[in-house]
Amino acid sequence: MDFPLLFIGGQIAESLPADKQIECGLLETMRGTTGKVPLWPYHRARLERSGRVGGPLLDLIETFLGRCITSLPDRELRLRLRVGSLHGAAYWDLRIEPISAPAGLDRGVTLHLCQTRLPRVETANPGCKELARSRYNRAMQELPSSDLLHDGLLLDEQGCLVETLRCNLLLWHGGQWFTPDLSHCGVRGVMRDWLSERVPIVETALGLENLAEAEEVAVCNSVRAVLPVRALAGSNSWQPGPHTHRLQNLVTEELW
Structure with a gap:
């Protein structure tokens, strides 16, 4: 075939x-x-x-x-x-x-802060993935590489964390998972929804300072499940930790 x-x-x-x-x-x-x-x-x-x-x-x-x-x-x-x-x-x-993946993807991805910002809407954001993706395509051009080891970190017009170009964002801090508030923009990923039904995840407004304070950072989507984030280029770095591993094991044990 x-x-x-x-x-x-x-x-x-x-x-x-x-x-x-x-x-x-x-x-x-x-x-x-x-x-x-x-x-x-x-x-x-x-x-x-x-x-x-x-x-x-x-x-x-x-x-x-x-x-x-x-x-x-x-x-x-x-x-x-x-x-x-x-x-x-x-x-x-x-x-x-x-499905194919570059060598080393399971060890984590590096995020790159994009200058392209996402507009906020005042109506309820359904969180759907639109084919009209001009801003995402523009942000993709800011990355040093288009391979899966690199991903773009997207903020909204007010400087709040939203998502990455391919994934939803998860921050572990103070014994709790946090994820950005998507009320005004961003894609509400299905893996994020699946995880939130099984693990407490607080959806709230987050900024770059929250990212810097996080003890573990992960990203998730419906194809790759959960991947650790190793660094925000030019800024912070993290080691894949036990809480991220638990999310990965949950997917393996219950989903595929």
Whole structure:
């Protein structure tokens, strides 16, 4: 079988349109493992929260995902699902490829503070992942490398911590996990939601001073689970610690 596997509306495709061609587009990046998509209920809930995707379409996508992943039970897969409209009609596609990682990723990532800031909204932030990602793309250009060992740290316009370019942020300090308040901007990641149902995580306004005080720093997303943060370039450094390891073990024991 040749990867990547490409599908448009459930049919095999030779190529997919560019992100910018899909109107009102939403993105879900998922992990497929042992013949299933373990976090699909959380991905589905986030798509529903957008108010743009109806239940019948999600039922169709869910059935198709199950059929695809069941046929590849021995693979660890990265799935990129896009939902929106194309030429005025409802549209969805899927890209499936094996998960790969650079050597040393399990030992942690280095963060780089981005000058690009995220705008705050006063309405409730649904935390969905939009395909219109011009600010994220601009921030990505600030990194010294695009490999997974480097990630961009994003602040909002008021200087509060939000997230990284690929992950949600977790700070361990004073015997407690903290994560940035996403009421006004940022992506509410499904791995973050899954962890918060099992481990107390306080969502609150955080700044760079809180990052500097943290005893352990980790990032999480739906494909990579939990990774330690080793440093904020030019500033702080941390060692992967027992509390981060406990989160990683929780994912391994209960999810995949």
